Amino acid sequence: SYVLTQAPSVSVAPGQTARISCGGKNIGSNSVHWYQQKPGQAPVLIVYDDSDRPSGIPERFSGSNSGNTATLTISKVEAGDEADYYCQVWVGSGDHHVFGAGTKVTVL
Amino acid sequence: QVQLVQSGAEVKKPGASVKVSCKTSGYTVSGYYFHWVRQAPGQGLEWMGWIHPNTGDTSYAQKFQGRVTLTKDTSIATVYMDLTGLKSDDTAVYYCASAPPYTHYFDFWGQGTLVTVAS
Numbered sequence: 001s002y003v004l005t006q007a008p009s010v011s012v013a014p015g016q017t018a019r020i021s022c023g024g025k026n027i028g029s030n031s032v033h034w035y036q037q038k039p040g041q042a043p044v045l046i047v048y049d050d051s052d053r054p055s056g057i058p059e060r061f062s063g064s065n066s067g068n069t070a071t072l073t074i075s076k077v078e079a080g081d082e083a084d085y086y087c088q089v090w091v092g093s094g095d096h097h098v099f100g101a102g103t104k105v106t107v108l
Numbered sequence: 109q110v111q112l113v114q115s116g117a118e119v120k121k122p123g124a125s126v127k128v129s130c131k132t133s134g135y136t137v138s139g140y141y142f143h144w145v146r147q148a149p150g151q152g153l154e155w156m157g158w159i160h161p162n163t164g165d166t167s168y169a170q171k172f173q174g175r176v177t178l179t180k181d182t183s184i185a186t187v188y189m190d191l192t193g194l195k196s197d198d199t200a201v202y203y204c205a206s207a208p209p210y211t212h213y214f215d216f217w218g219q220g221t222l223v224t225v226a227s
Contacts, residue, residue: 033213035153042203042217043145043153054215086153090212095167097143097155097212 002091004100011106018074020103022087025068030089032070034063037102038083046085047072074105082107110134112204112218119224125192128221130204132185138162139209142187144178146200147220154200158207159187194225 005023012018022032032050035043045054047063050070060075074081087100115129130142144156157168159178166178177190189202202221205214 031212035214037153042220043205043214044217045213045215048211048213048215088153088213094170096169099145099153099155102152 001094001096002089002098004087004089004098006085006087006100006103008101009104009106011108012074012077013108014077014079016077018077018081018105020072020074020085020087020105022070022072022100023068024070024089027068027070027089028066030065030091032063032065033088034061034072035086035088036081036083037086043086077105077107079107081105110206110216112206112216114202114204114218114221117222117224119226120194122195122225122227124194124225125190126194126223127188127190128202128204128223130187130189130218132161132187132206135206137209141207141209142178142180143205143207143214144176144189145203145205145214147203148197148200151200156189156202161185161187191223194223196225199223199225 034047036046037043046057046061050065051063062073064071084102084104086102111133113131118126120126141158143158146154156172159166161180180187204218206216
């Protein structure tokens with residue numbers, strides 16, 4: 001089955017840029033979606049189709065996808081960005097959805 | 109305003125079944141799919157399956173085939189997730205989430221329902 005690999009944690013200082021990677025075999029040929037989840041809350045969609053943002057999501061959140069790695073970039077990180085971030089793809093063969101294990105972003 | 113409101117927490121014994129509901133409202137476009145995703149304590153997200161509320165078509169993750177059944181009651185705009193043969197490692201928060209037509213991402217999520225399996 002298709003596996004998405006994420007680093008367990010990323011630490012970043014306020015105002016700096018956080019990059020969260022999501023690795024998968026030829027992931028660039030899939031559409032990748034990203035979710036933010038804060039403790040005790042449901043996930044929130046922050047990027048869909050590699051790089052589009054739902055309404056209400058700040059431009060500080062951006063995404064890219066090429067080759068074997070998709071990346072979520074958070075610019076000008078704020079304390080409120082501290083959360084777990086999950087990538088997700090749909091695998092057409094077998095019609096199922098796969099999530100990465102999640103990356104915990106800590107704001108120093 | 110789109111809302112997905114789930115039923116309350118459940119405590120079940122091993123071997124029992126649980127049925128979680130998800131009442132939908134505010135969807136102005138038809139053709140949405142409704143998915144179920146679970147999250148064990150301290151763990152990541154795990155997709156379980158989807159149901160199309162108009163047709164009743166379903167698709168399940170291989171891991172849950174034979175144990176999970178998704179149903180709907182369109183008269184009250186509610187979808188249901190029924191999980192049988194509960195084990196301790198089914199203890200998790202279960203979420204319903206919607207996917208817009210012709211897409212494969214989850215734009216709105218319910219608040220989650222904690223299901224605890226313990227003897």
